[in-house]
Amino acid sequence: MSRFVILMYHMISEPRTTTEKRYACPPQQFEKHIQMLLDNNYTPISIDQVWNYYSENIPLPDKAVLISLDDGFEDNYLNAFPVFKRYNIPAIIYLASGVIGHINTWMVAPAFSQRKMLSWEQIKEMSNEGIQFGSHTVTHSQLDKLSNDEAYQELIDSKQSIENHLGCECSHFAYPFGLFNEHTQKLVSDAGYKTACSTRSGFNNAERNPLILHRIDVYGTDSAWKLKQKLTYGINNSSLFYPMRYVYNRLIEKTKNLMG
Secondary structure, three states: OOOEEEEEEOEOOOOOOOOHHHHEOOHHHHHHHHHHHHHOOOEEEOHHHHHHHHHHOOOOOOOEEEEEEEEOEOHHHHHHHHHHHHHOOOOEEEEOHHHOOOEOOOOOOOOOOOOEEOOHHHHHHHHHOOOEEEEOOOOOOOHHHOOHHHHHHHHHHHHHHHHHHHOOOOOEEEOHHHOOOHHHHHHHHHOOOOEEEOOOOOOEOOOOOOOOEOOEEOOOOOOHHHHHHHHHHOOOOOOOOHHHHHHHHHHHHHHHHHHO
């Protein structure tokens, strides 16, 4: 059974506040992450390959990994895009369509600094080079806090805006803040999205609901070995002692099963 991992990034830039250290991956560190993936025989895949895996049962390569970036910060163009081109890496960026060309209005100071978002010109250039774009709503709203009508409007307006600007179907989505419920999941499907990413950690396989795909949260403080550990175990938080705890827990579980 094919198994794949989705990595989740946000800003590809130097953090400006303590809180941003989790969400802002310095450009040099980001490139080290990409080099680590390639050096360890991970195969970067596209979101289209993920959908073909679910819809047509087309197998994925071994150690498949999809790189995703949430929100649509301008630094994705300035710092991540050159790396994608240099290493021929596919990726998907989930856009909060209502703040394109503006700033990150949903992120509250002083925990977060004011950041510029992508422009449509930058998005179109990346799209022409093979980077794909999905929806992250219009205003980065918490869908589970909205009425069904309000949530559906966020979903459909963002989808249509991206399609109108790029001239291609927008059929992939990421839940803002990772928040969703049974109703919002149905609305995502009704709006015409084929896949949707959560912020739940873990691996994905044929049994995973494509509207609740799991992702590994990559922190700006993650060294290459920490990211490698996250990929190995499908976890968000790495540590030097995790492999030992993992083996110990597996031995305890195996012993319990043998004892009946």
